Amino acid sequence: MASQRTLLKNGTVLSLDPKVGNFKQADVLIEGSKIAAVGPNLSAADAEVIDASNMIVMPGFIDTHRHVWEGILRNIGTDVPLEGPSAYLAVVLNVLAPVYRPEDAYAGDLVGLLGAIDAGITTILDWSHIQATREHADAVIRALQESGMRAVFAYGYPWWKYPDEHQDDWIRDVAKQYFSSRDQLLTFGIASPGPEFIPFEFAKAQWELGRELDAHITVHVGVGTAGQHGKLAEMGKAGLLKDDTTYIHCTTLSDDEIQMIVDTGGTFSLACPVEMMMGHGMPPTQRFLDRGLRPSLSIDVETNVPNDMFTQMRSVISLQHALLFDQKLQGKDNVPTPLTTRDLLEFATIEGARANGLADKTGSLTPGKEADIVMIRTDDINLYPSNHAIGTVVSAADVRNIDTVIIGGRVRKFRGRMAGVNMDNFRKMADESRAYLFTKAGYKLDIFSKSG
Ligand SMILES: [Zn+2]
Secondary structure (H helix, E strand, O other): OOOOEEEEEEEEEEOOOOOOOEEEEEEEEEEOOEEEEEEOOOOOOOOEEEEOOOEEEEEOEEEEEEOHHHHHHOOOOOOOOOOOOOOHHHHHHHHHHHHOOHHHHHHHHHHHHHHHHHOOEEEEEEEEOOOOOHHHHHHHHHHHHHHOOEEEEEEEOOHHHOOOOOHHHHHHHHHHHHOOOOOOOEEEEEEEOOOOOOOHHHHHHHHHHHHHOOOEEEEEEOOHHHHHHOHHHHHHHOOOOOOOEEEEEOOOOOHHHHHHHHHOOOEEEEOHHHHHHHOOOOOOHHHHHOOOOOOEEOOEOOOOOOOOHHHHHHHHHHHHHHHHHHHHHOOOOOOOOOOOHHHHHHHOOHHHHHHOOOOOOOOOOOOOOEOOEEEEEOOOOOOOOOOOHHHHHHHHOOHHHEEEEEEOOEEEEEOOEEOOOOHHHHHHHHHHHHHHHHHHHOOOOOOOOOOO
């Protein structure tokens, strides 16, 4: 049976693949789950045609690290930092996370994932350190499967009960049950707290297990005060840093530690709004760019920041420009080059694919890659007239302009509406889970920060 074909017709196409190019007006042909062709005036007589005029057609956004199970906890921490009493680590990870049942992990994940697809994100790395029981992993993986998202399920040991004698058996079991094939929407990873938060020997054992299971490794390093003690350098000196690892934040690492990441072929996940708002330290964008490593972007926690990549791109470019122009005004020489909007769009797409270990599958509109595509409506009141395609996406567009989202050839959002999502059921699931979690944890909701 021939694969189903879909033709996205007459859009402004940003392939973000230098060999394919960008087009003021062109078409994208999808065959089954893959991109078959990109170019002007494609003909495909048997294809279903989707009108893409007044649209920017581009690769879907890629989020390289998010604690997706926190979807139920949206915005509870917008006025609290990472460290300190009543702060994120103390409340979210030590009070709320321990009462999560498998159904709460499912609900939190589904809320976060559907919100991400609505915002044009087509691949996410789910930093899933909510695995209190073996059933928690089943619940999270079910949410990932039902959402239709392309994802790295990064298995994480629970923060509040580490070490746990069962975890290594569970993770082997999960790998065997769900990840024997790479030819699917879900791939496998390890979410390691890393040597700043657990003893060196445990961190080392976790990375070795990840490598035994061929899992992508992601680790939080250089996080606030915890990152200032040279722990990553110890891992580096032990020969544990390799090109299968993504390093998140890196805000308080030393320059030598950043150089170690670059020299060993690692990738970098920047969560700029969280890092600026919550006290992780100064986002180290320039320190990586100076060494030739381009960042990927990540939303991290919906407890504190919004779930879209527009906020990410604008935060990173604004901060980098502010710091550089300030240096110029102070009369400094050899100030680095300011990032462009095209750089940011690449960070949010192809660099994300690279960091998630999926550059062969997604991140650009390249024939042969999976059809992970976003269409952005440019004739809306906030974007019309669109005079610069990349600038429109990076500097002006927002979630309301995400018209269509396609993941692996399947349409998940169309003409501004999520496909197959019943909002009454969605809200009921979120309400029930939230009520249980807050009651069980004795957490008092403080919606106006009266105590803050
Ligand atoms: Zn994180």
